[in-house]
Amino acid sequence: MSDLNSQRRQFLKTTLGASAVAIAPGMLLYGMAHSKSAAASDKVRWGMLIDTAQCKEGCNDCVTACNKQNGLSGGTKPTDSQFIRKISIKDVSTGYEQSLPMMCQHCEQPPCVDVCPTQASFKRADGIVLVDRHRCIGCRYCMMACPYKARSFVHEPLTDQNPDVPRGKGTVEACNLCVGRIDNGQTTACAEACPNNAILFGDLNDANSEIALKIRSVASTQVRADLQLNTGIRYQGL
Amino acid sequence: MVDLSALRSKNRLFYVLLAVAGLVALGGMYAVHMMESHGHIISGMNNQIVWGIPHVFAIFLIVAASGVLNVASIGSVFGKAVYKARAPLASLLSIAMLGGGLTVLMLDLGRPDRIIVAATNYNLTSVFAWNIVLYSGMFSLVIVYLWTMMERRMNPFNKAAGLAVFVWRFVLTTGTGLIFAFLTARQAYGSALLPPMFIVLSFAWGLAVFHVVQRVIYLWNEKSLDPAIQQRTKNLLGVFVIGSLYMVATYHLTNLYFSHQTGFEHFILLNGGSITNMFWWGYIVLGNLLPLLLIYTPGLGKTKCVIAASSLVILGAFAFLYVFIIGGQAYPLNLFPGYEVSSSFADGQIATYQPSLYEFLLGFGGLAIAFIITTVSVRVLNFMPQDKPYIAD
Numbered sequence: 001m002s003d004l005n006s007q008r009r010q011f012l013k014t015t016l017g018a019s020a021v022a023i024a025p026g027m028l029l030y031g032m033a034h035s036k037s038a039a040a041s042d043k044v045r046w047g048m049l050i051d052t053a054q055c056k057e058g059c060n061d062c063v064t065a066c067n068k069q070n071g072l073s074g075g076t077k078p079t080d081s082q083f084i085r086k087i088s089i090k091d092v093s094t095g096y097e098q099s100l101p102m103m104c105q106h107c108e109q110p111p112c113v114d115v116c117p118t119q120a121s122f123k124r125a126d127g128i129v130l131v132d133r134h135r136c137i138g139c140r141y142c143m144m145a146c147p148y149k150a151r152s153f154v155h156e157p158l159t160d161q162n163p164d165v166p167r168g169k170g171t172v173e174a175c176n177l178c179v180g181r182i183d184n185g186q187t188t189a190c191a192e193a194c195p196n197n198a199i200l201f202g203d204l205n206d207a208n209s210e211i212a213l214k215i216r217s218v219a220s221t222q223v224r225a226d227l228q229l230n231t232g233i234r235y236q237g238l
Numbered sequence: 239m240v241d242l243s244a245l246r247s248k249n250r251l252f253y254v255l256l257a258v259a260g261l262v263a264l265g266g267m268y269a270v271h272m273m274e275s276h277g278h279i280i281s282g283m284n285n286q287i288v289w290g291i292p293h294v295f296a297i298f299l300i301v302a303a304s305g306v307l308n309v310a311s312i313g314s315v316f317g318k319a320v321y322k323a324r325a326p327l328a329s330l331l332s333i334a335m336l337g338g339g340l341t342v343l344m345l346d347l348g349r350p351d352r353i354i355v356a357a358t359n360y361n362l363t364s365v366f367a368w369n370i371v372l373y374s375g376m377f378s379l380v381i382v383y384l385w386t387m388m389e390r391r392m393n394p395f396n397k398a399a400g401l402a403v404f405v406w407r408f409v410l411t412t413g414t415g416l417i418f419a420f421l422t423a424r425q426a427y428g429s430a431l432l433p434p435m436f437i438v439l440s441f442a443w444g445l446a447v448f449h450v451v452q453r454v455i456y457l458w459n460e461k462s463l464d465p466a467i468q469q470r471t472k473n474l475l476g477v478f479v480i481g482s483l484y485m486v487a488t489y490h491l492t493n494l495y496f497s498h499q500t501g502f503e504h505f506i507l508l509n510g511g512s513i514t515n516m517f518w519w520g521y522i523v524l525g526n527l528l529p530l531l532l533i534y535t536p537g538l539g540k541t542k543c544v545i546a547a548s549s550l551v552i553l554g555a556f557a558f559l560y561v562f563i564i565g566g567q568a569y570p571l572n573l574f575p576g577y578e579v580s581s582s583f584a585d586g587q588i589a590t591y592q593p594s595l596y597e598f599l600l601g602f603g604g605l606a607i608a609f610i611i612t613t614v615s616v617r618v619l620n621f622m623p624q625d626k627p628y629i630a631d
Contacts, residue, residue: 076582078284078589087585089577102573102581111422117366118359135355138348140288141366147423149571149583153288153348155279169277170348223573227422 042125045108046177047204047232048191049211049220050100054198057099060086065193066103069178071162081152081167083175084190098238101190101199104129104150104175105223106232112142112151121172127204127232128177136171143172147224150174177232204232248458256613259606266603269596270345278348281597286589287567292346294559295601298443299339299608300373300414301436302555303332304407305444307380309471311407314383314400320467323623325400327455328448329384330615331608332407333377335447338608340373342600365416372410379403388619411437418566425502426566431492435485439555442478446551449475452623453545455616463541464625472544476533479551483526486558502569505588506561513565516557525554564591 066084067074076082084103090096110129112121120135121142131142131151143151151174158167164180167173178188186192191199202211220234272280283290306328313322344350361367383403386396415433422428449471456463490507493499506517529547532538568589573579579586615621 078286078584079279081285082583085581085583085585087573087579087581089574089579091577093576102583102585114363115366115420116361117364117370118355119361120355120359135352135359136349137352137355138350139366140348141364141417143285143288144421144424144427144567147571148573149286149585152285153278155284156277168349172348224423 040124040126040128043205044125045127045204045232046182047106047127047202047211047234048177048188049200049202049214049234049236051198051200052098052100052235052237054196055086055098055100055194056196057088057097059099059195061193061195062086062101062190062199065189066175069162069181069189070165070176071160071167079153079155081154081173083150083152083173100235100238102148102150102223103190103233104146104177105148105229106175106177108230108232110229111145111147115141115145117141124179126182128179128182129174130176130179131172131174133166133168133171133173136168138170138172140172146174147227147229252613252617256610259609259613262606263603263610265599266342266345266601266606269599269603270350272596273346273600274350280594282591282593283597284589284591286570286584287564287591289563289567290591291593291597292342292600292604293563294556295604296339296342296346297414297559297563298555299335299342299604301411301440302443302447302552303335303339304376304411304414304437305440305442306331306335306448307403307407308441308444309448310383310400311404314396315404319626320470323625324448324452326384326387327452327616327621327623328444329380329387329403330621331444331447331451331612332380333384334608334611334615336373336377336380337611338604338606341607342604345600345603365413365420369410369413369417372406372413376403376406376410379406408437411440418562423571424566425493425499425569425572426506426562429489429492431485431489435482435489438478438481438485439558442475442482442551443555445471445475445478446548446555449544449548450552451612453541455622459622461622467625468541468544469539472533472539472547475544475548475551476530479526479529479533483522486521498572498575501572505569506565510565510568510588513561513568517561517565520557521554521561524550525557526551529554 063082063084063086064074066072070083072081072083084101086099087102088097088099090098106127106129108123108127110121110123113123113129116122117139118135118137120132120137121129122132123129138153140153143153151172153172154167154169157169161167165176178186178190181188187201188199191201200211200214202209204212204215206212214236215234218236220236221238222229222231222234223238281290309321309328310325310332312318313320313325344353347353356367356370379399379402383396383399386392386399412433415436418427419430419432420428452463490503494503506513508514510517529550532543532547532550568591570579570584570586570588573585
C-alpha cells in the first residue's frame with residue numbers, strides 16, 4: 001500500500017515538474033514581451049539640443065556609436081545607409097567653419113509622414129518619427145520629401161542584423177532616435193558616445209528637464225526653420 | 239481577288255511583332271527578378287538619386303496616357319466629328335500606356351510584393367495614395383467610355399462618359415504634377431506651376447503618340463489619312479508644343495528671378511554637363527524647335543514631317559523627364575543657405591547617376607506592355623478611325 005502511495009506521489013511530482021519545465025519558458029517570454037506595455041505618451045516630446053561649439057571637426061564618435069547601435073555597415077557609398085552623419089559647413093562670406101551631426105530632425109510636421117502612401121512613415125505620440133518596416137513598400141517618396149536627406153534606402157540584402165533594430169532590403173530607414181533605448185529609460189547612442197557632451201537628449205515638454213531649461217536660456221535654431229516643421233532636434237551655436 | 243500570300247505574310251509579321259514585344263516585356267520581368275533578388279544595388283539609383291530611369295519611363299507613359307485622351311475629349315465633349323472618330327483609338331492607347339506605366343512604377347518598388355498594403359493602409363494626406371485611386375479610376379472610366387462607344391445600346395451614355403473622362407484626366411495629371419509640387423524642400427520641385435505644366439505637356443506628348451500609332455495603323459491597313467484631317471491634328475500638335483514650351487520657359491524663368499533658385503537654374507541651364515545638354519539639345523532643340531520647324535515651315539508639314547515631328551516630341555519628352563527627375567534630384571538640398579557644405583553623405587555635392595541596364599530593361603518592358611495591349615486590341619476589335627467623307631465642323 002505504502003509502496004503504491006509513494007509511487008503515486010512520485011508520479012504526481014514528476015508530472016508537476018515536467019509541466020513547470022514545459023510552461024516556464026513560455027511564461028517568461030510572455031512576461032518579457034508584455035513588460036513594456038505602456039504606450040508612448042503625447043505628454044512627452046523627445047528631442048536633442050546639439051551644441052556645435054562643442055562638436056569637433058574630425059570626431060566621428062556619434063556616427064560610430066549609431067552604426068553599432070543600428071547594425072549599419074558604416075560604409076559611405078551612395079547606396080549605404082547613414083542614419084547620422086557629420087557635416088562640415090563654411091560660411092561663404094566670413095569663412096567661419098563648423099562641424100555638426102545631422103540626422104532625422106523628428107519634425108512635428110514631418111513631410112515624410114505626409115507623403116507616405118501606406119502610413120509606414122509615422123510619428124509616435126512622443127514625437128519620434130519612425131518607419132514601419134512591415135508596411136513600407138519602398139516607393140522612396142519620403143526620401144524625396146525629406147528636407148534633411150535623413151533617409152536611406154536598403155539597397156542590398158542584409159546579414160548579421162542587430163535583433164533589436166530589424167532592417168529590411170527594399171525598405172526605407174532613418175534615425176529612430178534610438179527608440180528602443182528610450183523605452184528602456186536610456187539616452188540615445190550618439191548622445192552617450194559624444195566625448196564633448198555636445199548632444200543633449202531629453203524631453204522638450206518637461207519644463208524642468210535639462211534640455212528644456214537650456215533651450216530657454218541659450219539661443220538655439222532649427223535647420224531650415226523657414227519650412228516651419230518644428231523639429232525636435234535643435235542646434236546651438238549655428 | 240484577295241491576295242492571300244500578302245495576307246499571310248502580314249499575319250506572320252503580326253506574330254513576329256508580338257513575339258518581339260513579348261521578349262522585351264520578358265526582359266523587363268528579368269530586370270524585376272534581378273532587382274528583387276539583389277536589391278536596388280544593381281540599378282544606378284542610390285540615396286541621392288532615389289528615382290531613376292524607370293520613373294522617367296513610367297511618368298512619360300502615365301502623362302501621355304492622360305494626354306492622348308485629349309483626342310477623345312475634343313470629339314466627345316466638344317463634338318468635333320474628326321476627333322470623335324478617333325476617340326476609341328485614343329482611349330485604347332490611354333489604357334495601354336497607363337497599364338505599361340503603372341507596371342513599371344509598381345515593379346520598381348523596393349517591395350512590390352507588398353503593393354496590397356497601399357490599399358489596406360491608406361494615407362489620406364499622401365498624393366501617392368490619391369494617385370492610386372486616380373489611376374485605377376481612370377482605368378475603369380476609360381473602359382466604360384470605350385464601352386459606350388463600341389456597344390450601340392450604350393451610345394446614349396457616351397457624352398456623359400466622355401465628360402467624366404475629360405474631368406478625371408485633368409485631375410489625374412494634376413495629381414501627377416502634385417507628386418513633385420508637394421516636395422517643399424527641393425529646388426527643382428515645390429512649385430504650383432507643375433500641375434498645369436504637366437497637363438500642357440501631356441497634350442503634346444499624347445497627341446504625338448497618337449499620330450505615330452495612327453500612321454502605323456493606316457499603313458497596316460493600306461489606307462491613307464485625309465490630308466484635311468492631317469492638317470488639323472498637325473496644327474493642334476504645333477499649338478500644344480508651343481504651349482508646353484511656354485510652360486517650361488515660365489517655370490525656369492520664374493526660378494531664375496529668385497536669387498535662392500539661381501544656383502539650381504545655373505546647374506540645369508548652364509553647367510550641368512549631360513543634364514544641360516539633355517535640356518538644350520534633347521528637349522529644346524530636338525523636342526520642340528525641330529518639330530515646330532517640321533510642322534510650320536511652308537512646304538513641309540506633310541505626313542512624313544508630321545510623323546517625324548511627333549517622334550521628336552516623344553524623344554523630347556524623355557529628355558525633359560530625365561532633366562526634370564534626375565537633374566532635379568542631382569542638385570543637392572540646401573540645408574544651410576549661405577554655407578558651403580560637405581559630408582560623407584554627399585551633402586552639397588551634385589550627385590552622379592549611371593543608369594544600369596536593368597533600369598532600361600524595366601522601362602522598355604513597360605513600353606512593350608503598352609505595345610502588346612495596343613496591337614492585340616487593334617487586331618481583335620475595330621479601332622480604325624471611321625471618317626465620314628464630309629467633315630462637318
